[in-house]
Amino acid sequence: MEKIIIVGGGIAGLTTGVYALKAGFEAEIYEKNPVPGGECMGWNRKGYHIDNCIHWLTGTDPKSELWEAWNTIGALDEHTEYADIDRFYSSRAEGREVSLWCDLKKTEDELIKESPEDEAEIRKFIQHVEYAKNCSVPVSKPLDMMGLGDYLKLGKSMADMPKVMKEYGKISCAELGKRFRSPVLQKLMCDYLPPQYTAYSLIVSYATVAFGNGDIPLKGSLAMSLRIAEHFKKMGGVLHTNCPVKKILIEGKKALGIELEDGTVEKSDFVISSVDTDFLFGKLVDRNYMPKPLAKAYENRNGYPVTSGFQVAYAIDSDFSGKGTVFFDCEPLTLGTNRITRMSVKSYAYDKSFAPEGKTVLQANLVQGDVDYEYWKSLGEEEYRQKKEELAEALTERIVKEFPELEGKIELLDCWTPLTYNRYCNAYHGSYMGFMTTVGNKQLQYKGVVKGIKNLFIAGQWIMNPGGLPVALVSGKFAVQRLLYSQGKSMEI
Ligand SMILES: Cc1cc2nc3c(=O)[nH]c(=O)nc-3n(C[C@H](O)[C@H](O)[C@H](O)COP(=O)(O)OP(=O)(O)OC[C@H]3O[C@@H](n4cnc5c(N)ncnc54)[C@H](O)[C@@H]3O)c2cc1C
Structure with a gap:
């Protein structure tokens, strides 16, 4: 049986593993950390669980094609339980509060009541959220491998998306905010995604949540990663943890296998990398192999920014629900x-497994970009520790000012920065996702193949904007399909 080595055991690597086995290959995953999951992660502190990924998981509607893929890899099934959440998020400004509720009608009524002079703009926004309800990443095969029939099917399922793109495809969230007169509505439109993000991304994200295709599986992100890893192992896959890969061994136009940091060499017929592409091209193989559009995006920090966060987790001595x-x-x-x-703060009261009874985990987030990453990186070890502590304390004060009921009930559990994601996952600038989808910049989408190395393929969230869990998922399947195609085999898996 031919063997595939997969570098990285995040969602993309694990997915690659499952589909490789389904396609009849031997599959071994090499993951640098002690646990698989990559950015789809959580950890324990002082009897609490800090869940650090899924705010919404696209593909939780069992009728969706994505659900089929999540189900295939063992992430979701008919018995999966989801958090009982009532809103996407809420925004406060000048003493007012409005929300994007899961109930679209409730949002429409609340926003119009808050700002009757914005009624026409609000109704348009809601109408377009409805138009976006079936928007999804391709699942059956990569876009560039689709035939006419596939395109027609895709176009039919997303018939209303052109209307969304026409109205909101060429403006940023900041510009969308300016269409409203009410200050709190203005903030609502550019709170969740960074202001430079295209407005249609907000519409699509909200539609996913509002139409029941973006729920949060109970027990959190790490539990989901572990379910997939177990499924992979049960199917016969081998998962090596604590195994950082040092390089992919290349001879002529062929990858021979990998060398681990400890010097061990592992041979294989194919290699699929699922690690961050900035790390792949530069550390695992020579940077010169990087496709030109991708290299240009990494150089263009203004046009293709990335997002990370400074985050703080707290234990709250109350249920702080709702x-x-x-x-x-x-x-x-x-x-x-x-x-x-x-x-922003987020209450995790929706999942009772994260905290002892009557208590809650709360997390605060400050959005961080490329410049912030450079700032953290410039600090010496002691300075970095001190700045983290100072900032966490400053956030605690501001949270208590905003929510006075938390006075005396809030205890710091942990805080971390964009450097944490870089150290833990080798994530470029600590990025949560791939490159941000900004106005006027071409969406990046490149074939997960490496020119000059015929048996090396790429999975991972960086192969398609804007990244995220659904892209990580389909990228794993697509990498195996590209491999099958290169061998002249059927791509049906
Ligand atoms: C705070 C936060 C919130 C998020 N919220 C959401 C959300 O609500 N919805 C959503 O869809 N997405 C969300 N995301 C994004 C989502 O987590 C990522 O898009 C996804 O997990 C990326 O998966 P991946 O497998 O492509 O990459 P990664 O998770 O980065 O996986 C790469 C793996 O490779 C490993 N690796 C790196 N270098 C080596 C090496 N040399 N040798 C061996 N292994 C190596 C890493 O340790 C890692 O396990 C969030 C991310 C974060 C951080």
């Missing part, structure tokens, strides 16, 4: 050259 994610203005904070005036 809050979800709330954005609010805060007393200004300075981080390097960045002046921060807005932040």
